[in-house]
Amino acid sequence: MSQVFFDNIQQHIHLSEEEKELLLSYFKTKKIRKRQFLLEEGDVCKHSAFVLSGCLRCYFIDENGFEHILQFAVEDWWITDMMSIITQNPSRLNIDALEESEILLIKREDQTELLEKIPQLEKYFRIKTESGLAHIQSRLLENLSLPAKERYLNLMKKYPRIVEKVPQKQIASYLGITPEFLSKVRKELVKN
Amino acid sequence: MSQVFFDNIQQHIHLSEEEKELLLSYFKTKKIRKRQFLLEEGDVCKHSAFVLSGCLRCYFIDENGFEHILQFAVEDWWITDMMSIITQNPSRLNIDALEESEILLIKREDQTELLEKIPQLEKYFRIKTESGLAHIQSRLLENLSLPAKERYLNLMKKYPRIVEKVPQKQIASYLGITPEFLSKVRKELVKN
């Protein structure tokens, strides 16, 4: 199972067998049920999670009670609340599972220690973070420049797996529109 | 002048005098005039820039010719097109100066080499990237959850310097609204 994880890392850096073993000793595997929380608003985020299987989401609840999804994470993706984990301030975000999932968890301070023991991992995490930054930038660009229908089409093209497996309600909240409006957008689309 | 730069780095890691010297040898200082481009759409992004003084912007032009600003960078900030620099694909973004500015430039491949020579810098760049990621996440959240007026108020609270020195047109394009609508928002605000 953790082969997924090693493969992900070894796309960027090389690790010896001992290093792999050491690496793995810093993580704990966890099964997490549907709707179970990994992080709740108000708590300080302590962990980063690598998804082995299943699907998690990171979202924020505004003052009117509406959810806004920042990120989905399916197999082979990292998820955490970056703001809370680096500042160690209470989180404004929630992370939970959309379906039964299996994840690898590492504590921030253990990660720091691990990075001292296997310095090449700095490179791995830098690259992962850079690519996360690049992706969220292009998502922001889309939100600034495209109407909802185009954003929906792009999401379907880029992440068909997510659109299939996630309820429309959640997709709407990711796109920044109401479920009702998404429904109307979809109606428009099938007409053509 | 480059003291700003060293201070920024030494908030996170420690460098010896020789390392500082080596570090600096990888950068070139550049003065850049108002409206001058650091990166033009279609080019592959080769450099990252650290702003010593002045103000740059990174923006994208949509199919209707409208500009959407992804990021401002004032003194003490990094700016680059992360997507293009990591994929080495042609950029969809432009970076230019809003006023005469002085910057430190480093080529991506030189940065890679530098990181091999001074591995602690991996940590510095990882932290900077993490914090960039955290900031853009919270900006995306704002865009998803708040109306234009609130976003404007937040921007004024968080970055008064930017709101002061940047023309309203640019602020509007950062907020994701038209200059006309920003003007109306401001009118509303002074009334109270």
Add this chain to the structure above:
DNA sequence: CGCGGGTTTGATGATGCTCAAGCCCGGTGG
């Protein structure tokens, strides 16, 4: 002085939201 860019204003229109109702469908209990 006049030009030109940035800003303002107003009328009109599109995009997307709110609220309320109805539908579809899988699950649950009788």
Add this chain to the structure above:
DNA sequence: CCACCGGGCTTGAGCATCATCAAACCCGCG
């Protein structure tokens, strides 16, 4: 097996936010 929920999706009417377009204004600068 059926009846009855309950959650997710759809539909429609009316409304808020924000865009478009055109005109006017302001002001620094050649």
